[in-house]
Amino acid sequence: MSDADLDAYRARARSWLEANLEPVGSPRPRATDVDPGFLAEERRRQRELCSAGYAGIAWPSTYGGQGLSSRHERVFNEEAEGFRTPDFGVLGQTTFGICVPTMLAHGSPELLARHVPHVVAGNSLWVQLFSEPDAGSDLAGVRTRATRSGDRWTVSGSKIWSSGAYFADHGLCLARTSWDVPKHRGLTWFAVPMDAPGVTIRRLRQITGASEFCQVFLDGVELTDADVVGEVDAGWSVARTMLATERGGGSRGAADAAHPADALAPDLVALADGVGRRDDPQVRDLVARAHVADVVMAELRSRVIALSRAGVADPGSLAAYVKLAHGTVTPERARIGLQIAGAAALSWPEGSAAEAATAHAFLAGRSQSIAGGTNEMMRNVIGERLLGLPREHSVDTDVPFAEVIRRTGATPAPGQGPSGECAR
Amino acid sequence: MTYALPCPPERALLAEAASRFARDHSPVEALRTSDVGAPAPGGYHRAAGELGWFAMLVPAELGGGSVSESPLADVVAIAVERGANLQPGPFTAMNVVAESLGLAGSALQREEVLPALVEGRRTATWAVTDGCGRWAPGAAVSYAVDGDAFVLDGFAVLVEEAATADWVLVQAGSPSGVTIFVVPTATPGLEVAPREGLDVTRRFGAVRFTGVRVGRSAVVGEPGRGGELAVHQLCVAAVLTAADAVGAMTRDFGTTLEYARTRVAFGRPIGSFQAVKHLLADTSLALEACQAILAAAADAYGTPGFTRYVAVAKAYIGDAAITLGQNCLQVLGGIGYTWEHEHHLYMRRMTADAFLFGDPGAQRASLWPAYGLGEVA
Numbered sequence: 114m115s116d117a118d119l120d121a122y123r124a125r126a127r128s129w130l131e132a133n134l135e136p137v138g139s140p141r142p143r144a145t146d147v148d149p150g151f152l153a154e155e156r157r158r159q160r161e162l163c164s165a166g167y168a169g170i171a172w173p174s175t176y177g178g179q180g181l182s183s184r185h186e187r188v189f190n191e192e193a194e195g196f197r198t199p200d201f202g203v204l205g206q207t208t209f210g211i212c213v214p215t216m217l218a219h220g221s222p223e224l225l226a227r228h229v230p231h232v233v234a235g236n237s238l239w240v241q242l243f244s245e246p247d248a249g250s251d252l253a254g255v256r257t258r259a260t261r262s263g264d265r266w267t268v269s270g271s272k273i274w275s276s277g278a279y280f281a282d283h284g285l286c287l288a289r290t291s292w293d294v295p296k297h298r299g300l301t302w303f304a305v306p307m308d309a310p311g312v313t314i315r316r317l318r319q320i321t322g323a324s325e326f327c328q329v330f331l332d333g334v335e336l337t338d339a340d341v342v343g344e345v346d347a348g349w350s351v352a353r354t355m356l357a358t359e360r361g362g363g364s365r366g367a368a369d370a371a372h373p374a375d376a377l378a379p380d381l382v383a384l385a386d387g388v389g390r391r392d393d394p395q396v397r398d399l400v401a402r403a404h405v406a407d408v409v410m411a412e413l414r415s416r417v418i419a420l421s422r423a424g425v426a427d428p429g430s431l432a433a434y435v436k437l438a439h440g441t442v443t444p445e446r447a448r449i450g451l452q453i454a455g456a457a458a459l460s461w462p463e464g465s466a467a468e469a470a471t472a473h474a475f476l477a478g479r480s481q482s483i484a485g486g487t488n489e490m491m492r493n494v495i496g497e498r499l500l501g502l503p504r505e506h507s508v509d510t511d512v513p514f515a516e517v518i519r520r521t522g523a524t525p526a527p528g529q530g531p532s533g534e535c536a537r
Numbered sequence: 538m539t540y541a542l543p544c545p546p547e548r549a550l551l552a553e554a555a556s557r558f559a560r561d562h563s564p565v566e567a568l569r570t571s572d573v574g575a576p577a578p579g580g581y582h583r584a585a586g587e588l589g590w591f592a593m594l595v596p597a598e599l600g601g602g603s604v605s606e607s608p609l610a611d612v613v614a615i616a617v618e619r620g621a622n623l624q625p626g627p628f629t630a631m632n633v634v635a636e637s638l639g640l641a642g643s644a645l646q647r648e649e650v651l652p653a654l655v656e657g658r659r660t661a662t663w664a665v666t667d668g669c670g671r672w673a674p675g676a677a678v679s680y681a682v683d684g685d686a687f688v689l690d691g692f693a694v695l696v697e698e699a700a701t702a703d704w705v706l707v708q709a710g711s712p713s714g715v716t717i718f719v720v721p722t723a724t725p726g727l728e729v730a731p732r733e734g735l736d737v738t739r740r741f742g743a744v745r746f747t748g749v750r751v752g753r754s755a756v757v758g759e760p761g762r763g764g765e766l767a768v769h770q771l772c773v774a775a776v777l778t779a780a781d782a783v784g785a786m787t788r789d790f791g792t793t794l795e796y797a798r799t800r801v802a803f804g805r806p807i808g809s810f811q812a813v814k815h816l817l818a819d820t821s822l823a824l825e826a827c828q829a830i831l832a833a834a835a836d837a838y839g840t841p842g843f844t845r846y847v848a849v850a851k852a853y854i855g856d857a858a859i860t861l862g863q864n865c866l867q868v869l870g871g872i873g874y875t876w877e878h879e880h881h882l883y884m885r886r887m888t889a890d891a892f893l894f895g896d897p898g899a900q901r902a903s904l905w906p907a908y909g910l911g912e913v914a
């Protein structure tokens with residue numbers, strides 16, 4: 114595909130966008146409280162994209178996508194930046210940026226044919242169901258149990274911190290299918306309908322006051338072989354794809370389309386103006402520090418993508434650089450906002466969302482250093498997989514998982530004791 | 538240790554040749570026995586000139602020529618190898634002077650000075666910062682017009698190889714503007730004093746100008762109109778200095794990483810302790826980020842965003858360099874605290890690089906006006 118093709122594509126996309134979508138001034142923050150009415154409207158917007166051929170741009174046409182390149186997708190996202198596109202809240206990223214790309218890499222044609230077209234058409238949103246109360250960083254230690262009988266599976270356990278579960282249609286769920294092998298070798302992924310009998314969702318209130326993430330209880334949820342994503346017991350390789358996709362930032366960065374080098378940290382300059390501190394040398398230095406971090410991060414991301422393409426190291430490990438950069442810069446930047454705003458970040462007129470934003474960003478800043486793999490996990494990946502430093506001594510990687518549970522004396526999930534009988 | 542991105546093969550060859558040249562002509566080991574930084578060995582600049590070290594920013598029709606379409610990236614590739622091998626000589630200044638003469642030099646300068654620099658037969662240095670470390674046109678030296686002559690007065694520090702250079706570049710200020718001069722160091726009234734300093738891998742002197750009289754032939758471009766070129770010169774110098782730092786950082790980090798893999802304490806390699814591993818991971822991230830922003834700044838050469846990219850790159854790399862030096866020392870432990878181990882040479886070099894041509898704070902302050910947001914009221 115030539116640059117001329119891309120330019121023509123860009124021109125077509127632009128005129129379609131101008132003719133059909135509502136322009137928006139500055140990038141709007143994604144929705145954090147998603148109700149059915151809101152969702153119906155957003156699904157309509159997605160359908161509109163879909164029928165115009167601007168949904169699933171880089172996904173195979175067999176599954177309802179457009180079968181174009183990721184460069185086309187990027188071009189469209191750049192052009193779409195000033196327009197009101199579908200906002201699926203936190204599930205926008207998990208569905209389009211993480212779950213579907215992971216499934217496309219590992220799912221069977223039947224599974225993909227059954228699910229992906231619905232995603233493209235806006236009828237199916239996906240939540241990541243992997244963290245559990247007893248397994249976060251140590252993801253391979255999940256205890257949700259899937260047992261097989263014939264071609265049917267029964268899944269029981271509990272997932273937690275599942276962002277957006279309360280309005281998701283499906284969950285991509287990691288479960289243990291073998292207990293008598295070491296932890297990485299007994300895992301399997303399932304596509305779980307969130308309205309299946311046995312699925313209970315409880316919303317959890319977060320540090321910011323919003324209730325985006327949830328606890329999801331799976332109590333004897335019935336599935337079939339057709340719901341398995343990838344190979345049975347080989348779920349760890351799927352997990353690695355998913356984590357790499359998530360850490361690499363996914364592909365759908367409409368908000369990233371503007372390059373930070375284009376302007377000096379506009380949000381922080383506006384904040385400084387709002388509190389009348391534009392000429393304060395300390396404030397100017399803080400804003401410039403944030404700008405330097407923003408530009409460097411964008412360049413780092415491009416470099417890591419190029420390094421991955423060049424094959425210098427495993428892309429999933431290289432993505433740890435980007436994730437760790439986000440996980441350190443985001444909280445630092447949020448703190449800079451706090452320093453600039455001072456008292457204005459501590460109290461504001463009732464109901465003033467704009468003025469609450471600095472405090473909110475400060476509280477939310479740490480999500481980047483925890484979700485999708487903590488900073489410490491990223492440092493381990495960089496140290497061990499990229500720099501070749503010796504791995505930490507591990508007490509559980511070579512031992513059957515049932516034995517690990519027995520040894521640590523941890524409480525198993527309700528009704529699923531790691532007794533000899535269950536371990537079979 | 539850092540990753541290498543694919544680059545034009547000619548540039549890879551250029552870097553490889555620079556690295557081999559450095560090891561053959563001025564190996565790091567030679568510095569260990571010296572307290573003040575060795576001068577470049579005889580014939581060094583001539584041989585470097587043959588490798589094209591001073592030609593990349595000069596158009597081909599003036600005897601120069603780069604190896605790729607991104608000339609500054611070519612010089613950066615050399616500068617990185619120079620930093621990694623702690624090379625002597627006023628490489629940055631020579632490239633800046635050569636570029637400026639190519640852009641704005643008189644016919645005479647292009648005939649007498651430019652080829653001598655490009656070929657490495659003669660050397661040039663730069664007197665730009667005043668005693669307080671301000672890197673700005675006119676900060677160190679001012680001039681007055683006296684008939685056909687210009688009279689220079691002032692004092693500059695951190696003048697690399699002041700005692701051996703044949704010419705010195707001056708960005709002199711006056712009420713009517715900035716004028717750029719290339720002054721023969723033998724001119725009466727120009728006095729050079731050697732100095733001691735933090736960086737013992739290079740020799741920096743001070744230059745005092747006392748009523749130094751020069752003619753129009755020493756002026757580069759139009760008198761009083763040198764402001765824009767002066768800023769450009771500072772930008773190019775900042776990128777090459779940042780590249781020198783990145784080279785030094787890469788080598789120092791590589792040495793330290795190897796040490797962390799092999800040094801044993803409590804029955805296992807120290808690199809297996811998370812406190813050490815995580816410090817090295819953070820350092821590696823910073824180094825990758827430095828590579829990324831250095832390349833972006835070099836690629837911005839010749840575009841409107843150049844000044845901004847340079848400020849971002851120099852600010853980030855400067856801070857990262859100082860931190861990296863300290864982190865490596867921490868991981869090396871006692872051996873890193875010795876004169877015998879080469880770490881201190883690298884730490885000194887990259888710390889000096891952090892300040893040369895604008896420290897991180899000054900670079901950040903420059904970003905506001907660079908984005909049209911004005912000076913502090």
Ligand SMILES: Cc1cc2nc3c(=O)[nH]c(=O)nc-3n(C[C@H](O)[C@H](O)[C@H](O)COP(=O)(O)OP(=O)(O)OC[C@H]3O[C@@H](n4cnc5c(N)ncnc54)[C@H](O)[C@@H]3O)c2cc1C
Nearest residue numbers: 241242243244249250274275276480483484485486487489
């Ligand atoms: C905003 C947000 C959204 C999220 N969304 C989802 C979602 O949609 N779906 C989902 O499945 N999960 C989600 N998560 C969960 C997230 O992936 C986990 O919180 C994360 O992986 C960390 O696990 P944990 O909370 O159990 O902490 P732990 O693993 O218990 O870690 C606690 C602390 O111990 C440290 N630690 C643990 N092990 C080591 C080690 N070996 N070496 C050094 N330090 C260590 C960690 O770095 C951390 O600092 C979300 C989390 C957040 C904050």
